[in-house]
Amino acid sequence: AQSVSQHNHHVILSEAASLELGCNYSYGGTVNLFWYVQYPGQHLQLLLKYFSGDPLVKGIKGFEAEFIKSKFSFNLRKPSVQWSDTAEYFCAVYTGGGNKLTFGTGTQLKVEL
Amino acid sequence: EPEVTQTPSHQVTQMGQEVILRCVPISNHLYFYWYRQILGQKVEFLVSFYNNEISEKSEIFDDQFSVERPDGSNFTLKIRSTKLEDSAMYFCASSDGGTFDYGYTFGSGTRLTVV
Numbered sequence: 001a002q003s004v005s006q007h008n009h010h011v012i013l014s015e016a017a018s019l020e021l022g023c024n025y026s027y028g029g030t031v032n033l034f035w036y037v038q039y040p041g042q043h044l045q046l047l048l049k050y051f052s053g054d055p056l057v058k059g060i061k062g063f064e065a066e067f068i069k070s071k072f073s074f075n076l077r078k079p080s081v082q083w084s085d086t087a088e089y090f091c092a093v094y095t096g097g098g099n100k101l102t103f104g105t106g107t108q109l110k111v112e113l
Numbered sequence: 114e115p116e117v118t119q120t121p122s123h124q125v126t127q128m129g130q131e132v133i134l135r136c137v138p139i140s141n142h143l144y145f146y147w148y149r150q151i152l153g154q155k156v157e158f159l160v161s162f163y164n165n166e167i168s169e170k171s172e173i174f175d176d177q178f179s180v181e182r183p184d185g186s187n188f189t190l191k192i193r194s195t196k197l198e199d200s201a202m203y204f205c206a207s208s209d210g211g212t213f214d215y216g217y218t219f220g221s222g223t224r225l226t227v228v
Contacts, residue, residue, distance in 0.1 A: 043219045
């Protein structure tokens with residue numbers, strides 16, 4: 001069965017710092033990859049997704065992610081974080097069948113002023 | 114922007130009681146899902162529902178759980194006899210084409226606390 005690992009559980013950054021959140025998955029076949037964000041008290045929102053093509057994917061709010069197939073990774077990046085990026089970030093993978101997503105454990109990001 | 118609406122936002126129930134969590138998916142969506150997140154753990158798939166029947170369910174979704182689309186708008190998750198370990202955030206989601214090109218929208222969740 002597929003699984004998703006997010007190694008950073010809590011990240012604290014100062015405003016304007018660069019962000020990289022790790023995501024690795026275990027599945028040998030074709031995958032679709034997603035990053036979701038959950039702001040306090042709100043629903044899960046899609047940040048970006050990868051289906052095929054250019055492995056560097058740009059999403060909303062200045063986020064991007066790079067799919068590296070050889071490393072089974074899909075790390076999320078942002079060059080300069082803002083206080084409003086404080087949220088929980090989830091990586092997820094879809095491998096087909098039932099349309100279900102498999103999520104990682106999430107990373108709590110706190111951005112300090 | 115269309116939203117998936119979940120009610121209530123927080124429910125407290127006594128162990129052994131039945132609870133029904135409600136969701137209103139986006140109106141033209143065809144696929145409906147329930148996920149849950151136990152505090153500090155990952156978001157886990159529970160069940161998917163299409164064409165008025167369950168299309169897939171996880172090991173978590175045992176006989177204590179059921180889903181229903183009682184009318185054209187609501188999608189409910191029922192837990193027949195709640196246990197302490199059912200305490201979690203439950204998320205409803207819907208999608209319109211069964212593939213992610215069409216979008217997969219989550220609700221804001223119901224926090225269930227079993228005491």
